Amino acid sequence: MKNLSPNKTKPFLSFRQSRLHWVILYSSLCVSGAMAQNTVSSQPAADKSTSGHHHVVSDSTPDEDKNRPSMIGQTAPTDEKSIVVVGRSYADGVTRRGIGGGLMIKEDAPKSKSTITRDYIEKQTPGLNPMQLIALLPGVNTADSDPMGLTGGHTSVRGMNEASMGYTLEGFPLNDIGSYAVYPQEIVDSENLSTIQVAQGSADLDSPTISAAGGVVNMYMIDPTKKMGGRANFTYGSYNTFRGFARFDTGEIGNSGTRAYFSFSDTHEDLWRGPGTEKKLHGEMKVVKEWGKDNRASLVVVGNNLDNYNTPSVNMASWKQYGTGVMGGPVSGTANTVYSSVYTGNTKANTTYYKLHPNPFTNLYVSAPTRINLGHNMVLTETPYFWYGNGNGGGAYWQDMNKMSYGSQTMSGTVNGQNYGQTLLYEPSITKTYRPGAVTKWTWTSGINRLMVGYWFEYSTQRQTAPYTLLNDDGSPKDKWGGGASVVLANGKTAEYRDTMTRTMVNTPFIGDSISLLNNRLTIDAGVKYSIIKRDGRNYLPDTSTGEKINQTYRSVLPTGSVRFKINSEHQLFFSVATNFRAPMNTSLYDSGAYYAGSGYSNKASTGLKPETTISEEFGWRYQGKLINTSLTYFHYDFHNRLFSQTVIDPNNPTSYYSTNINGGNQTTNGVDFEIGTRAIYNIRPYVSGEYINARTKSNLFASASGVSAVLPTKGKFAPQTPRYQVGFGLDYDNGHIFGNFSLKYVGSQYSTFMNDEEVPSYVRMNVGGGYRFKSWGGLKSPTIKFNISNIANKHYLNYASGITTNANYVKSVDGQTIKGSSPTYGIASPFSAMFSISTGF
Template sequence: MAALLLSVAWLALPTMASAQQAADAASDIRVVGHRDPEGLLPEQTDPKAVSAISSDFIVKQAPTLNAFQLVNLLPGANVASSDPYGLSTSSSLTLRGLGQDEIGVLMEGAPQNDIGYYYAYPSQFADPGNVRRIALAQGAVDIDSPTVGGAGGLLALTLDDPKERPGLLADLSAGSYALRRVFVRVDTGMIGDTGLKAFISYSNTRADNWRGAGYDTRQHVDAKLLREWADGSRASLALSYNDANSSSYPSPTLADWQAQGRGFNYDARYSPGDTNYWRLYRAPFRNLYASAPVHLVLNDRLTFDGTTYLQFGYGNSPYGTQLATTGNFLGEEALAEPIALPGAVDGVATVLGNYTGDQMRNGQVAKLTLQAGIHRLTAGLWFDYGTDRVTQTYTAIDAQGMPVDQWGYRSKAIRTADGRLLAYENQRTVTVTKSLFLADSIAITPRLTVDLGIKGVNLLRNGRNYLPGPQAGVRRDSYVALPRAAVHVAIDDRQQLFANITTNFRTPNEFTLYNSYDGGVVSTRGTDSLKNEYSVSQELGYRYIGPNLSASVTGFHYKFRNRQLATVVDNGGALVNSTLNAGGQTSYGVDAEIDYRPARGVSVYVSGEYLRARIDDDLPVGGDFLPTRGKRAVSSPTLQLGGGGTYDDGLLFGSVAGKYVGRQFATFMNDESIPGYATLDLAIGVHLADWLDGKRTDLRLNAINVTNPRVLAGVQAVTTNAVDTVGREGTLIVGQAPAYYIGGGAAVVATISRAF
């Protein structure tokens, strides 16, 4: 907390008497041509593949879309969303076949990934109207990024700066499934002589579930306070608060989908004993993110950059289940006395099963950059401390199926006869991450730059299992050195070549450390001996930035050891994130994107990816091995194609965006898959400012998934094999059915935006 206050204090510093560091002319590319109205494929000079969208593109999209949905057109991005509005937490993003637990996510320089399971939840991020830019690095992650497990790339959100002048912006939206949304943003302009400026926004969204019973609500607040100095120094404080109650859509197996299709839903009405009632599957979450990035120009050769962050979050992912008054266990301890269950009939009651997470996280990343002749030297530190309190408890429901407490608070949960918390899982984990990084960017010639760097990361997990049994404390300590190198060549003012080699690692998630109990015996034994994932990736790319045409093509190659693959397991009725060790994996392919601007206000964008991802090893299952060597990796479509176009002449504007995702396998044995599918979004709008008082007034209509494809959009839970298979040693390995995301349906949203 002290570090956060120190960073915020820079906002009030007087003007510093130092000159801004001179820009490197070799990396400063400027072209003259038609401005890109779509905001796709902006100028880049990084020695790695980077795609991005800007506010020019974001402002034309449906106002409820989350960050994953917004980057869907970019090469390599495979997005599976369970609802068209992006309000549900049931969503997935993969890059080059690597899941979202392999993708680092930053907002204003602060990490957004879950500290225990590495997931990020885009429905909790900042409102799109406050986002200036979303950058997607499909492979290499910046050496100073405060992330672990970034083999899949980096998604970085940058918030809009406060405006120079006071103002108010209001958006009103209405749409399909009784959607209603209000968004209001107030900018202070320059506050007196302080040099400070700020904005604060509030949004309120409600929509019925597009399939099945239920509805989603979301309240959100974003704020940013900024101070800038003439020499290029700046300091800011960004806050983002989210309060949502989202419905989790059930994920069918292939058999469920073939039998029921979109009718695979929770029950709309409650009857006694029903554990499938929709109110038992509403997930409330509250989160607060604070980030204080600082950039200080200390002299003409030395700069300091630091980001201090603080996060709090609490939520429940509940489910319906039944409890008996007798025959219960707490860990391995049999409960001799019956428990009190409100509403029990013949000793059995339907209850709300809670899976709650209570997280706190704070940290700081800081670096110094020194320009010394042809060398730009960087040295920095990253420290992160987080706690994660996870419990699976039970809460009573009333006669109508309404939970007594939807939040799953321990103080209101069902207890044993002697007053202890009745829990299927009860643990607390402390995760401490420490990192040192060093880098040198060498300008060998004005057009040739070589980057060298190394990052050392130490990740310590220390936890306690509060359930009675053989396990009490758990501990895992991992350290790894991650070298990297890159080359950038500016062929001329428009053409670039780049190449890089990057290393990454990640530890198994915290769930693997703990024992699980079923009927008083250990059903899954926690271990600290699982090997860390380690990967080496390479990229070779070409980039062209012209006045009317921009393009980028990148070839990539990955080699994994102990590939950690996220899945979902049924843990006592709750769907819990878990990890499988998939052994070795080799992937290679090509990403490409083109942005063509034939006339002012017109943009055409096309992207694509070819991916070949193969499993290198047979998979150990029990005492045998599944013959998986050479099989295709799961959730890794061979082909993806995206295309879009926009038109904006200052009066009328519109856009079209289409995406095709190829076949995806759901098991390591490749014995079950879902076919390829395509989606299409349309938008049309009008700028009314010139017809009124000159102030921004826009009216737009967004059509999401206009073709309404009835498809499975992605794999929610992978399995080793879906069909019974004989292993290498002759053992019959029983198949388990994977689960899938049902693609969101069609929706239409009308929005009017007005500035005051």
């Protein structure tokens, strides 16, 4: 049982070497800027080379777009024309015109959407991951575990976590194809983010995702500038954090219509809870080619390399007794909230030694969104992509190499021909993924009507293994990647805790039609897609309950429709209805873990799991005036076969754990969310968001403990992982030179069991930031100093139920039996941190 972290290498430079390189680079930039100094403008210099970033909407709509129907099918970045924000734009992309300080835009979609722009993104701590950046939006509950977000995090929207949401970057999918997990620290550097768009209710027809039962998060990168230049950004702060970022824009290359940028960042951070460090190297490239009338092609390459260590989840007993930092017994006991910093020899106690729990990964994303004008009002949009990931979540097992198992057989094992008897072995949970795919879409516009026909195809291969390997004398793995000499059994087979291959083929045709009436005051959308997901799996472990070959096919017809009506230029109403589904995780197809005589493997396949299906309705009102923008939405969901991700801990080895799906039955959700933001009032831009939700389980669930199995009375209980109330508040001030911001997020309590007998308490988190933007000086454009303080009250709190259970305490079943509970596990929120940054354009 392992942490199924899929992707994962060694940093290229040591910490001191990389810091020195960044200092030299920054000094060179400053010197070149001083040598190029000529005149000083009276105001901070605008970035006049701004080419217009996708989805950054100006106060007015271009005349040619006024009669264009909006569609539920515009995920690709080439679908929307670049709209230049009228007015000043600084080298960092800030315009000082963003509604609510960049937490809202003027929206025209026929369903609920919330979007943040560079006006907000740029003023946060540099390098935050996208989940941290969307925390204030309505319905969004973000849980991070370290200040810089390098250990990832979790996000739920209207009670549905990231595994139930689709995540895309530049139109290609980001969710793991097997578990649907999202690793936000891998995705994109915040300096290159143009917008993040959260569609709370449903995915678009062309969204390339098979897990978006609850909506989608779309991210778009900035375009290369038309003039040569770039940016540099350096951050230092709490927990020995050091981060450097640099980007170079080529400008337009001759008269070719081609421009590009290349960026690189290097981040180091000490773990705040327990020993260990996190080191991340990240590179990005975007090339854009434009020609003719509305023809555009781009190439996006994102590479990420992270070397860090896991921190354990905690149960409520250990949290209440020991808080954030005591090392003691096993994770499932009452005294372990961090891993040990001391290796005391080859003993069972050292399963909790931190060097045995690395989380290395490397990944590569490549995409080429292309738009070709075919003439006669026809457009072809093509988004091919390739997704590669390799890495693991490490752990350790105490083994007797004379009594190792190969399914039901017991035999000896050796490493390089030597038997070490009873010994501690390293066992990483390795996942390697190859994932090519493409979304092809043809659109034809004829007067007030627009027809869209498309196809999404993907064929992925995911290899998941867990070999046993030896340790060095200091307790560290011989190879944290699980390479090198592994334990070989007497029959010549490599000893594995899991050993699977999954090939997933996705075929999704879709068609949509949109009609615009009453001079675009009334827009009606309708469409349908047919998703076919075929998993062809092989389990190379012996004596499994399913045999070696497993084939599973999931099919679903997903219609959608929406209406948007503009009462006048300021008020509009919208209504949408959509169907979504999510296929079970690939791990549900396989047996894995330890083998026990008479009962089989500890982790059993659940091939009978049905896909989660959702029918959602939304009815909303927007007011978009000269000063205030408001959105108010009522939503309703009906879930069937609600799938919850559950973290299961091996009782025989509590440092090993894995994720799986459990069927939570049917569920009904009703709620209201809203957001309000203003344009500048004496340079002040406030923003408020909120949500009330009532999510109820409609089924009684089966539970088993201590040999007793029964049905629990969960029907009518509040759904787990769903806060009933949330409120966000943001305040932004920017006069061109001085800027400051404050944010507050209140998250109500959320249950961690289906019986509602344990919960994550409510909490409030506050952040503050500010800085000064200098006048441009020669070659340096808008040099800026900035500070950001997160969790300013230094509250220590639980923020996420990572491992939900049916019941935490003893409860009576429907037929009167007493069922013992099992402890849910939780994530711990990141503490107070202070970061100081300097940046400049050039």
